[in-house]
Amino acid sequence: MAAVVAGLGLAALSDLFSVVAGIRLRNLAQKGSGFFWTDQQKLEDAAELYEKAGMFQGTAYLACAVVFLCWFFRMRRTTGLMAPDQFRRGPGWAVGTWFIPLANLWMPYRIAMEMWMAATFLPHDGGQRQARTWPVNTWWALFVLGTLLNRYAGTSYKNAATLQEVESAVGWYLVADITSIAAAAAAVHFAVRLTALQRRKAVEGPYGLGATDAASAGRIPA
Template sequence: MDFTKLTNWTVRLLYLQIAISVIGLITGAMEHSVLRDIQNGNFVAETELIQAGEASDTRQGIVGGCQFLIYIVSGIWILRWIYVASSNARDLAAGAMKFSPGWAVGWYFIPFLNLWKPYQAMKEIWRVSANPRNPDAEPDSGLLASWWFFYIVSSLSGNAAFRLSLRADEIRELLAANFATRVSDIAGIPLAILFMVVVRRMHANQELARAATDAAEPGSIVSTTA
């Protein structure tokens, strides 16, 4: 299945993730400054403190809402891309694959197992895409390992930020939630960049493998020029 259009849109959405993460870092730093000012008693009047706090909450609410929307839309698109990439790999593979397209996506939703199973599925797709006839001969990819490292950091810090923000009442708790959120935003930038490279390389490898398979089929026409 040709998934060039799907790949191009996935890359565009990853650029959007990078942009919203950068914005989140900026507004997160602004929120941190406000919280520190409140903690250190730098506001001369209560009305000034209230105004600064409300402005910060509104700003973070808007950015947080945009982040949620972008990550939901891009997440659905990325999972669709993984499903198609896995399906294509199965068509190219000379032997059976361990992970089905459904489970290549489904493992992301299984608690605890989602810490390593999706990575194993992606590694299998990567190897088959690079070498359909002998995927086991393909070495482990440092690119995939780096992508998965930042995925884990971003996921765990994002989850921590959500839980901390739910029960944050005091300034120190709000600062902890702010710190976790900024860690998640920082990790989200290399995460999106690395996955962008993975998407492009895997797409290119599958296109090359498909072209080689088509050329090797009996009855295929190979044209030559003098």
């Protein structure tokens, strides 16, 4: 768990570095596209720093992805033992779905939701599982939004031919980076909560400690 938090923290730190470098480059690009031409050397240095920030992001994201996927797979295997009926696919899909184009914007979310429900206590009255799923939904919404914004910004930055276009592309990158920072924070919350749910259910059983009271009241078998 600590490795996952550290990996997500490193990714968020790389995004923050990119935000700082992006603001500097965007400000210089704004000056250069106005009435006063900015110093060319400063603009080149800012662009070089921004490229380095991007390389740092790539390295941080790769390290974070490896750690997160290992945790995601282990959690799928563990929660699968608790409630195998909650899952449509085998544990290997917890890793494989991330590498399927387009499907990786939806299928990992479904697996995450299945794990969340599998780690949730069964209701004492034998009804359907009811759980607050906003940690899963918030994380995934921010993750997908950040991914799409980053792709759009990357295409815009690559095709930029003027300072105005560079400024616009960097602006989109800033929005994408800030969204990714929020997504990393949401991912930490999701991972910590899911791990806590899984461990608690492993210790207390499928109904939780309240199952004893419910059994004595005749609502579930003792």
